[in-house]
Amino acid sequence: MSITVVLFWFLTALALLSAIMVLLSKNPVHSVLWLIVVFFAISGHYILLNAQFLAIVNLIVYAGAIMVLFLFVIMLMNLNAETEPQKNTWLKLAGAISGGSLLLILVSVIRSATDMTGRTAQVGEGNIGLISNLGKALFSEYVVPFEISSVLFLSAMVGAVVIGKKD
Amino acid sequence: MNAIILSAILGVIMMFSGIWVNNKATLRWIALAGLLVLLISNIAEMYGYRIWNVNVHNMLYFDRFGLLFNSVAIGSTFIFVALSGSDINRVGKYAAEYYTLIFFVLTGITIISVYTSLLMLFLGIEIMSIPLYILTGSDKRNLKSNEASLKYFLMGAFSTGLMLMGITLIYGATGSFSIEVLNNPAIAQGVSFLEITGMLFLLVSMAFKVSAAPFHFWTPDVYDGAPGVFTSFMATVVKAAAFIAFVKLFDARMSYSSAVVDWKMLLCILIIATLLIGNITAVFQQSVKRMLAYSSIAQAGFMLFAVFSMNEMAKEGIIFYAVSYSLATIGVFAVLLKMKDFTFEGYNGLAKSQPVLAFANTVFLLSLAGIPLTAGFFAKYFMLASVIQTGHYLWMVIVAVLFAAVSVYYYFRVIQAMYFKTGEGETENIHPGFKTGLIILTVIIILLGVAPNLIINFLYF
Amino acid sequence: MNTIPLTHILFVSTALFFIGMYGLFTRRNIITMLMSIELILNSVNINFIAFNKYLHPANLDGVFFTIFIIAIAAAEAAVAIAIIINLYRNHKSIDIEDAAEMKY
Numbered sequence: 001m002s003i004t005v006v007l008f009w010f011l012t013a014l015a016l017l018s019a020i021m022v023l024l025s026k027n028p029v030h031s032v033l034w035l036i037v038v039f040f041a042i043s044g045h046y047i048l049l050n051a052q053f054l055a056i057v058n059l060i061v062y063a064g065a066i067m068v069l070f071l072f073v074i075m076l077m078n079l080n081a082e083t084e085p086q087k088n089t090w091l092k093l094a095g096a097i098s099g100g101s102l103l104l105i106l107v108s109v110i111r112s113a114t115d116m117t118g119r120t121a122q123v124g125e126g127n128i129g130l131i132s133n134l135g136k137a138l139f140s141e142y143v144v145p146f147e148i149s150s151v152l153f154l155s156a157m158v159g160a161v162v163i164g165k166k167d
Numbered sequence: 168m169n170a171i172i173l174s175a176i177l178g179v180i181m182m183f184s185g186i187w188v189n190n191k192a193t194l195r196w197i198a199l200a201g202l203l204v205l206l207i208s209n210i211a212e213m214y215g216y217r218i219w220n221v222n223v224h225n226m227l228y229f230d231r232f233g234l235l236f237n238s239v240a241i242g243s244t245f246i247f248v249a250l251s252g253s254d255i256n257r258v259g260k261y262a263a264e265y266y267t268l269i270f271f272v273l274t275g276i277t278i279i280s281v282y283t284s285l286l287m288l289f290l291g292i293e294i295m296s297i298p299l300y301i302l303t304g305s306d307k308r309n310l311k312s313n314e315a316s317l318k319y320f321l322m323g324a325f326s327t328g329l330m331l332m333g334i335t336l337i338y339g340a341t342g343s344f345s346i347e348v349l350n351n352p353a354i355a356q357g358v359s360f361l362e363i364t365g366m367l368f369l370l371v372s373m374a375f376k377v378s379a380a381p382f383h384f385w386t387p388d389v390y391d392g393a394p395g396v397f398t399s400f401m402a403t404v405v406k407a408a409a410f411i412a413f414v415k416l417f418d419a420r421m422s423y424s425s426a427v428v429d430w431k432m433l434l435c436i437l438i439i440a441t442l443l444i445g446n447i448t449a450v451f452q453q454s455v456k457r458m459l460a461y462s463s464i465a466q467a468g469f470m471l472f473a474v475f476s477m478n479e480m481a482k483e484g485i486i487f488y489a490v491s492y493s494l495a496t497i498g499v500f501a502v503l504l505k506m507k508d509f510t511f512e513g514y515n516g517l518a519k520s521q522p523v524l525a526f527a528n529t530v531f532l533l534s535l536a537g538i539p540l541t542a543g544f545f546a547k548y549f550m551l552a553s554v555i556q557t558g559h560y561l562w563m564v565i566v567a568v569l570f571a572a573v574s575v576y577y578y579f580r581v582i583q584a585m586y587f588k589t590g591e592g593e594t595e596n597i598h599p600g601f602k603t604g605l606i607i608l609t610v611i612i613i614l615l616g617v618a619p620n621l622i623i624n625f626l627y628f
Numbered sequence: 629m630n631t632i633p634l635t636h637i638l639f640v641s642t643a644l645f646f647i648g649m650y651g652l653f654t655r656r657n658i659i660t661m662l663m664s665i666e667l668i669l670n671s672v673n674i675n676f677i678a679f680n681k682y683l684h685p686a687n688l689d690g691v692f693f694t695i696f697i698i699a700i701a702a703a704e705a706a707v708a709i710a711i712i713i714n715l716y717r718n719h720k721s722i723d724i725e726d727a728a729e730m731k732y
Contacts, residue, residue: 008632012640019644019667023651028659035663038644042670045640048632049681054694058673061698066666066705073709074659077716095654103646107639109360134688134695142692144223145290148278149699151175152294155271156703158182159301162264163316164710166717167307286693293700297707304711313715320708321661325652328668331697332645335675335690342684344693 008048015041028079032070039063053131168229169208169218170237170277177201178270185263195252198266202245205273209237213625225345226284233281235625236411236486240276240404243493244269247400250501250604254396258305265305268298269400276408280415285334285344288412292330292376295408296323299401303393315392322385326375333368336361346416355419356427363428369416370433376409379471380440383464387448390460395509398456399500402463407489410470414477414485421477434475435560441468442570449577456509458577459499462535465574466492469550469567475560476553483623484549490622491534491542491615498531498608505601507593514581515590521597525585527605534612536578537571542615547571549619637678644671658715662708669701 018037025031039062046055138146184197208218213234248255248269256262275295282288300323304316334344340362341348348354354362371382378386390398420430445465452458470492473485502524506513518525534543551564585592615621644667651664673694680690 005632008636012636015640016643016647019647022663022667023647023655023660028657031660031663035666038667039670042674045637045674046677049637049677051677051681051691051694054673054677054691054698057695057698058670061702062666062670066702069705069709070659070663073713076713079657079659092654095650099646099650099653102649103642106364106642106646109364134691137688138692138695141224144221144226145286145696148171148175148274148287148290148294149696151178151271151274152290152297152700153703154175154179155268155294155298155301156707158264158267158271159298160706160710162261162268163301163304163307163707163714167260286696289693290696290700293704297703300707300711304714307714308718310718313711313718316711317658317715320704320711321652321665324665324704324708325668328645328648328665328672331669331672332675334693335672335679338676338690338693339679339683342689344689 004048007044011041011044011048015045028074029071032067032074035070036063036067039067053134168221168223168227169212170205170241171227171274172219172221173205173208174270174273174277177205178267178274181263181267181270185261185267188263191256191262192253194262194266195248195256198248198252198269199245201270202241202248206238206241206245209234209241209277213238225347226287227278227281228283229281231626232482232486233411233415235622236280236408236489237277238625239486239490239493239622240280240408241273243404243407243490243497244273244400246494246604246608247404247497250497250601250608251396251399251504253598253601254501254504258394258396259307261305265302268302271298272302272400272405276404279408279412282412282415283346285337285346288416289327289330289334292409292412293327295405296327299323299397299405302397302400303389305397306394309394311392312394315389318385318392319389322375322389326372326382329368329375330372333365333372336365336368338365340365346418349416350419352419352423355423356425360427363425366420367428373409373413373416374437377406377413377467377470378464379437379467380444380464383441383444383467386464387457387460390463391454391457395456395500395504398460399497399504402459402500403493403496406463406467407470407493410467410473410485410489413474414482417474418477421474431475431559434471435563438468438471438475438563439566441465441471442567446570446573446577450573452577453511454509455503455506455511455514455581458511459496459503462574462577463496465570466496466535468570469547472550472554472563472567475563476557478553478556480549480556481553483626484546484553486626487542487549487615487619487622488546491546491612494608494612494615495531495534495541495543498527498605498612499535501601501605502528502531505594505597507595511580511584512590513593514584515588515592517585517592517594520592521594523602523605524594524597525592527609528585529582530609530612532578532581534616536575538575540613540616542612542619544616545619634678634682637682638675641671641674641678644668644674658712662705662712666701666705669697673697 015038018034021034022031043055043058188194255265272295275291278287278291300316300320303319304313306312340359375382445461445468449458449461470488473481534541537543537547554564648664648667652661655661676690676694
C-alpha cells in the first residue's frame with residue numbers, strides 16, 4: 001500500500017460519499033457545500049492522473065465560480081430545509097433500482113472489456129498536464145474549437161442578460 | 168467555413184444594431200439582409216469560393232452534403248424571418264437579441280452539418296441549444312414559456328450528459344474523436360464493448376435531440392410553451408439539423424451489419440414507436456399548436472428512415488425532406504400565428520374571411536400529409552424508396568404508409584374547419600406583403616412537388 | 629507499486645454518473661437537479677482524463693475535451709440560473725412539480 005494508492009482510495013470514498021450527501025441533505029446550502037467537497041476530491045484525482053492544470057481549473061471554475069453562483073441564488077431565494085420539496089418514496093426507490101441496475105451493467109461492461117483489463121499506468125509521474133504543453137496544443141491543433149466556443153459564451157451572455165434582466 | 172464565421176459575425180452585428188436602431192421593422196430588414204449575405208456566401212462555398220482559408224485540423228470537412236444542407240437551413244431561416252419577422256418583434260422588448268440568437272443558432276447548425284470530430288459535434292450542438300433555451304423562455308411574463316424553457320434546458324443538459332458519456336467511452340475504445348475512425352468498417356462492426364456502449368449512449372442522446380419516441384416526452388410541452396414563432400424555428404430548421412448530425416454519426420453503423428448489436432433493429436423500434444406515438448396522440452389534440460408539436464414527432468419518425476436505410480437515396484431524401492418539411496411547417500406556423508384562437512375552432516370559416524391564407528394553409532397541410540403534387544409527397548417517397556432499396560424490413564414501408572394515412576386525418580381536420588365549418592375565422596391584421604410571401608412559399612412547395620430534382624441536383628453538379 | 633488499475637477509476641466515474649442521474653430524476657428542487665447535472669459532467673471529465681492517461685498517452689485529446697466541457701458547463705450554468713431566477717420571479721417556487729402549467 002503506497003501513499004498514492006491510499007490517497008486514491010481516500011479521494012474515491014470522499015467523492016462518492018459527498019456526492020451521495022449532495023442528494024441526501026435536506027438543506028440546499030448543505031448540498032452546495034457537499035458538492036464543493038466533491039469537486040475538491042475530483043481535483044485530487046486529476047492531480048493523481050497528472051492533469052495539474054485541469055485540477056486548478058476545476059477548482060477555480062467549479063468551486064470558485066459556479067458554486068458561488070449557486071449559493072448566491074439559493075440565498076437570494078431564501079431556500080432552506082423547510083421549503084425543500086420531497087418526492088414520494090416509491091419514486092425514489094424506483095429511481096434507485098433502475099439507476100443501480102444500469103450502473104451494474106455499465107460496470108460489468110467496463111470490467112469485461114478486453115482492452116481494459118490489466119491496464120495500469122504510473123500514476124503521479126510525467127508532465128503532460130502542465131500549462132506549457134497544453135497551451136501549445138490548444139493554440140495550434142485546437143484553435144478552431146477554441147475560437148468557436150467563444151460564440152457559445154457570447155450567446156450564453158446575451159441570453160442570460162435577455163432572460164435575467166428585469167423589465 | 169464561410170457560413171460558420173459569417174453567421175457569428177452577423178450575430179455580433181445584430182447585437183450592436185440593437186443599440187443604434189430603435190425601429191423593430193428596420194432590425195428585421197437588417198436580419199433579412201444578413202441572412203441573404205449568409206446564403207450567398209454559403210452557395211459561393213459550394214462552388215469553391217472561400218472567403219477564409221482556415222486550417223481546421225481535420226475537425227470539419229466541407230462536403231457537398233453538409234454545405235447543401237447549410238444552404239437549405241439558411242434559406243429556410245430567411246423565409247421564416249420574412250414571413251414571421253413581425254411576430255418575432257412582438258414577443259418581447261429585445262428584438263435585436265432574438266435575431267442575434269437566431270444567427271448563433273445558425274452557427275451551431277452550420278457546424279454540426281460539416282463536423283468530422285465528435286468535439287465539434289458537442290460544441291455545435293451546445294451552440295445550437297443554448298440560444299434555443301433562451302428563445303424558448305423569451306416570453307418572460309408567461310409562465311408556460313418559463314417552464315418550457317426550464318424543461319428544455321433540463322432535458323437538453325441531460326441528453327448532453329449522455330452524449331458526453333458516449334463520446335468518452337468511444338474515446339477510450341478508439342483513442343480518437345474522428346468520425347472517420349468510427350466509420351471504419353472494422354470498428355463499425357463492433358470490436359469492443361466500450362465502443363458499442365458509447366454508440367448506444369450517443370443513439371439515446373441523438374434520439375432525445377430529434378425527439379424520437381420514447382425520448383420525445385419533452386417535445387409537446389416545450390413546443391407548446393415556447394412563443395409560437397420560435398416553436399416554428401425549433402420544429403423545422405433545428406430539428407432538421409439534428410437529423411443531419413444523426414445521419415453523419417451513424418453512417419457506418421447502418422451500412423455494415425454488426426455482429427454484436429443489431430442497429431437496424433434498434434432503429435426499427437425507434438421508428439415504429441415514434442410514428443405510433445406521434446400520429447396517434449396528434450389525433451386527440453384540441454389545440455392546433457399542440458397538434459403540430461405531435462405531428463413534428465410523427466415527421467421525425469419519417470426522417471429516421473434516412474438514418475435507417477443510409478444509402479445514397481436516403482441522403483438525397485433527408486435533404487429533400489428537410490426542405491419540404493421545413494417550408495411547409497414554417498408556412499403553417501406563420502398562418503397559425505396570425506390566428507386569434509389556436510384551437511381547431513379558431514380556424515372555422517377562415518376560407519370566407521381570408522381566402523388567401525386558407526388556400527396557402529391548405530397547400531402546406533397537404534404537403535405535410537404527403538399528398539401528390541406537393542413537396543411532401545416526394546419527401547416521403549424518397550424515404551420509403553430508400554428503405555425498399557436496402558431490401559430489409561420491407562414491412563416497415565407498409566406500416567409507415569398506414570401511419571401517413573392516419574396523419575391525413577388530423578391535417579384534414581384543419582382544412583375541414585377552414586372550408587366546411589361556419590365561423591368568424593378571426594385573424595390579426597394581415598399585411599399584403601405577408602400574403603405575397605405565403606403565395607411565393609406555396610409556389611415553391613408545388614414547384615418542388617413537381618420537380619424535386621431542383622434541390623437534389625445541387626448534390627451532384 | 630504506484631499503480632492503480634484503470635477499472636478502479638472508471639468505477640468512480642460511473643458511480644458518480646449514476647448518482648447524478650439518480651439525483652436528476654428523483655429530486656424536485658431545480659437547483660439540486662442542476663447540481664446533479666454538474667455531477668454527471670464531472671464524472672465524464674474523470675473518464676476522459678483517465679482514458680487519456682492510461683490508454684492514449686501519446687497526445688492530449690482527452691484533456692482538451694475536458695477543458696471544453698468545463699467551459700461549456702459554466703456557460704450552461706449561467707443560462708440555467710437566469711432561467712431559474714426568471715421562473716422564480718413569476719412563480720415564487722423552485723419545485724419542479726409546481727411548474728405544471730403545461731399539464732392539460
